Amino acid sequence: MCLEEFLHNLHFDIEKASIPDWEVDWEDKPLPYKLYRGLPVVPFSLEVPLTLEGQKQPATPDLSKMGHFLWYVYGLTQFSQSVFSLDATDHSEVMQSYRRFAPSGGALYPNELYVYLKIKDLPIGVYHYDVAHHRLVLLREGNFDSYIAKALGNRCDVSSCFGTVFVSAMFWKNFFKYNNFSYRLQGLDAGVLIGQLLEVAKRFGYESGVYFQFLDRAVNHLLGLAEREESVYAVIPLSVEPTIWSANGNEKARMVAAAELCRELTSIEPSHYVRSQRVKEYPMLTELNEMSMLEDTISFTMIGEEEIGNGGGQTVALPHAERLSYDLASVCRQRFSPDMDFIMGKISQLDLANLLYEATDSFLYRNDLESAYQKHEPRVSVNICLYNVEGIPNGAYQYDSTTHALHQVLLGDHRLLLQSGMSLYNVNLLQVPICIHVTGVKDYYKNTFGYRGYRIQQMEAGMLVQRLLLLAAASGMGGHPLLGYDSNLCDEIYKLGPQGKTSLIQIPFGPYRPRPWLMGGLYG
Known part of the structure; x- marks a missing residue:
């Protein structure tokens, strides 16, 4: 092979x-x-x-x-x-x-x-x-x-x-x-x-x-x-x-x-x-x-200048995001990955706006992949399936971090379809209001970085995942990163094929019930 x-x-x-x-x-x-x-x-x-x-x-x-x-x-x-x-x-x-x-x-x-x-x-x-x-x-x-x-x-x-x-x-x-x-x-x-x-x-x-x-x-x-x-x-x-x-x-x-x-x-x-x-x-x-x-x-090389685009469709403007102030140490201790512990709850537009804006804004960091003086399309970005979010129709959306808005891709309740694409049934997606897919280019910038581009893309996806998980914990939600899902199915939902993109990892987010377990930390 x-x-x-x-x-x-x-x-x-x-x-x-x-x-x-x-x-x-x-x-x-x-x-x-x-x-x-x-x-x-x-x-x-x-x-x-x-x-x-x-x-x-x-x-x-x-x-x-x-x-x-x-x-x-x-x-x-x-x-x-x-x-x-x-x-x-x-x-x-x-x-x-x-x-x-x-x-x-x-x-x-x-x-x-x-x-x-x-x-x-x-x-x-x-x-x-x-x-x-x-x-x-x-x-x-x-x-x-x-x-x-x-x-x-x-x-x-x-x-x-x-x-x-x-x-x-x-x-x-x-x-x-x-x-x-x-x-x-x-x-x-x-x-x-x-x-x-x-x-x-x-x-x-x-x-x-x-x-x-x-x-x-x-x-x-x-x-x-x-x-x-x-x-x-x-x-x-x-x-x-x-x-x-x-x-x-x-x-x-x-x-x-x-x-x-x-x-x-x-x-x-x-x-x-x-x-x-x-x-x-x-x-x-x-x-x-x-x-x-x-x-x-x-x-050593860099990615050339690219125009920032979006997936088209009707735009849903999100409310002005408020910068979250939280103690990172406390949030690290609170972070939890629910599986069968998710419970359905209504999510406000402000909670969603804060999560998406803060995660993508804080993700900006110094690196050696691009010039700091050029505008680039984010190498990893966020697509999202929503259900029961206040004031937003159920459906699949692309988040545009430059305008802080959602671009409508496909309306409808996609929870059952996403559940059918999982290889393990360790998470009940029917109880999840937010399912985020971190996306990137399908060819992992192979022409620029060769096979090194694949591991770079995976690392950048992981960096964004950690930002999302920490902010979800700060908002009282749990997030569970998943790789056991059908990438082809998710790409079809978001119509990523014509854009030359693919979903890299799936993360359901939402409220969860406390798990009945005995636990203790190796601190204080």
């Missing part, structure tokens, strides 16, 4: 992309976090603030504040146990998982965080965030400003940043369960994590932005990653003051090659533990990762 066909099937016909007769070996599952062995560690304080309001004016963080930052981004926040009945004899099995504020498919968390830090009370160097123990593990000590700047194509003044975050995907961590479908999940999960990181950075007063294009092998070499096992997907510099940010580079004429840059540093192969004894091969993921790599900085 060629890679283009594989990615097509991954989205539109998952059975063809999946490995036949796949059986999950639960006894040999990997850990949901990476554990390094025999390296220096720096523990963080286990005392974390339970609110992010009233933060002091931005200042270069010390070790304690960096610990708070990383915990809110990706730390362990909840221990969960689920009991499943296996047979009629009431023989049951307990499945346990560790949760974080950023959701993940199957709670498997295939992504890892690495940080290059220049802060007080810490040797300058490259570290891994050890989630299990809430500490840093030192991988390389030293100043790597010049190396990282070159790996980014000299498009960022790394010397003015106190830190740089690297988000990786560790392939086996969810491949063991989802086989080839894990490739789609790894990009989405990375995006959700990045979305959480950007929101937390705002609360701490840090300047940030996302680089999707960098010299992969040079960055992986810096971190000591085995590329057939794990690879970096995004690089995010952090600073307390606005820093030089360029999408196309101030020294683009000075081409940097990954192979040449790697020779500046000796190789490291730090030992780590994954628990699995029988790690299987994942050739499609390995080949896609290989084909997505950038070997020199001349390969």
Whole structure:
């Protein structure tokens, strides 16, 4: 199967992309976090603030504040146990998982965080965030400003940043369960994590932005990653003051090659533990990762200027949106993914307007995919099926973020049709007033970014998903991201085919009943 066909099937016909007769070996599952062995560690304080309001004016963080930052981004926040009945004899099995504020498919968390830090009370160097123990593990000590700047194509003044975050995907961590479908999940999960990181950075007063294009092998070499096992997907510099940010580079004429840059540093192969004894091969993921790599900085590119369009149809103007003021820490604790817990309730136009406006407006962020001075159609956008929303006819709509309005696509109650398109009946869509589909171009900008465009698109979709989930929680609603749905059916509802677009993920939103369960957080 060629890679283009594989990615097509991954989205539109998952059975063809999946490995036949796949059986999950639960006894040999990997850990949901990476554990390094025999390296220096720096523990963080286990005392974390339970609110992010009233933060002091931005200042270069010390070790304690960096610990708070990383915990809110990706730390362990909840221990969960689920009991499943296996047979009629009431023989049951307990499945346990560790949760974080950023959701993940199957709670498997295939992504890892690495940080290059220049802060007080810490040797300058490259570290891994050890989630299990809430500490840093030192991988390389030293100043790597010049190396990282070159790996980014000299498009960022790394010397003015106190830190740089690297988000990786560790392939086996969810491949063991989802086989080839894990490739789609790894990009989405990375995006959700990045979305959480950007929101937390705002609360701490840090300047940030996302680089999707960098010299992969040079960055992986810096971190000591085995590329057939794990690879970096995004690089995010952090600073307390606005820093030089360029999408196309101030020294683009000075081409940097990954192979040449790697020779500046000796190789490291730090030992780590994954628990699995029988790690299987994942050739499609390995080949896609290989084909997505950038070997020199001349390969960095941007999307050209595009006109913003809409799907036509009658327009429904939404009321002026009010900026939501909320404590992110509290909202993170409240966020809940209902399944059979949704209950039908009437949604006001203002609630809908606030959700859509705030999510898409806050999603604007610095990146290396476009020029900041050009108008672009959003690379990922929102289509929505509504039922029982105050003053808006039931139907399918396209949300236009530039005019803050809904463009009518197809009137009617689509809940039963959407329910029929689900592969699992774990959510009762008949009880859901809002069903959002994050959409993007069907060819994932392949002509511009090659196969790398697919994972970039999935990450941007995940970033928008996290914004929507946080705002829904702030409004008292729940949201449940779903990939087990019929993309072709949804594309027909919204008439996306002629636009060259497709739905990337489905998220029902609405009121929900409290679940009768015993739960506790790993905080306060």
